[in-house]
Amino acid sequence: MKTGRNAPCPCGSGKKFKHCCASGSHSLNQELKESLSNETFNSFEDVKAAAERLVAQQNQTVRDDFLGLSSDQVYKMLHFPFDTPDVFQFSEQLDIEPSAPILMLMENIISAIDEKGLKATKISGHLPQKVCKEAWNDYCKRQGPDDFLCSLHSVNKELDFIPLHVARITLELAGFLRKTKGRFYLTKKYQKTANKSGLKGLYPLIFKTYCNEFNWSYWDGYNEVPFLQQSFLFTLYLLKQRGNERVLTSVYKDDFLNAFPSVLEEMEEDTYFTPEQSIRRCYQSRVLDRFLVFLGLATFETIKDSKDIGHQYKIKKTPLLEAMIHFNFSPPKTDKTVH
Template identity: 30%
Template structure:
């Protein structure tokens, strides 16, 4: 009986520790942070994706670019890829000219659009279609899967798939030279919670970076900066990946940047609260 009582008290203590609110986690418990970190948008997670109206889905740039590419494949039955496995130039230009996502290098710095990799967002869209299981490559041709046939007419399910695939499976360091691929991607749902909580007011990106690394300090351990301090280097990496190349692509924030070398300023868009639901800490 003594052992049973001891085990009961130990379990109670562990449950209390796992369910206590932690200031560095913005008041969430270790248990809740586990759900946020590993199981975003799933049952038991404080953050969820809400269903939007048809008109609001049309305001999500990356979703609509992915759908446009999928429709091109569907309408033609297949797309013959280049010898290196990329979309042909004619199709790349057709996608870019839709204006879903513009590239600053192409718009303002004289770069030309010759191939898929000249537009990181088109390259990203094609990768997301592939790793989401919506397309397959075979014998140099790109076709849709049966999974795509079911999802392309369901904006809610398609967005959740693309959103979670981007957050959990895509390598966020793919398009930059930073030496740690985990910054930003790991705990990406926590960044959404930060925007939910603080995004009504325009704040510098470094404000969010500090809170992110306060919650996940282990991500700084392997950082070897190419310039400046570890904190500044990591903050810049986090900002570019989280805001410029994730949230902005989904239309849920507005970015203001006066100087390329200075902090950008972030405020949530009208779409954010329509799409993102965040529940407060729940005592178990």
């Protein structure tokens, strides 16, 4: 069946066919004609094999819009992120002690559970008020006295503190926490991993669970746009490439939209923002902040002298990124003048 020009490209890049492989189809056809005309074939199968080799070669050619990745590498990132060890590998046990906001919130939960378990709230089945308040107080101490949210917000229940709620859900999805007869218990899986490896062994499982099983759109008000989560490994590649220096988050948004412009079609236009404005805001909140920063892979720095105070940031990778993932290829050099 012929691929429509507005259909997703079969290479798996996430772009429309007309903006991806179709744009090079004319040159590829010409290259095929020239290559095949200079060879002698004994059968149709030989012709087909030669054509397939040429197409595969094109798919393995690096592309500027993918920042030095090939269509084949991006396809593997999008569809087999944890099953392509020849291209990228995730650590099963870290060689450094991890630090991340999600881990700090999980520690608030874990430390409150003894062998008798922790009684959940009767109606909602959530964490008790005491745990929520203590977690919030610890969070505000880390944020400092000038934090705007801490100065205005108060916490009385789990849903008043959504990051804590997300941490609890992730613990359950990872198989580290269970609720039985109205009480929370730490599982044998948690005990075994924690006793053997501590956070160095727990974090990789938490990371994989957050990427694979937790729905990132759950804690924001934007369209679901599942592609933002599906492409998490491409974002990690961007951080790997640019993260040695603090760079404006707008650079990451530009890179992402240049690589996957068709993602704009997943965002509806509303009264106040265009699809591009909405996807940029969503990418910063859902991916850069609530993935990279929340999992301790990057840090934000607010631009204090910005005209749009509180909404412009620079981002930089942490050592945890290098400890967690290894790309088995050499990323291209980036322009260090980009800030």
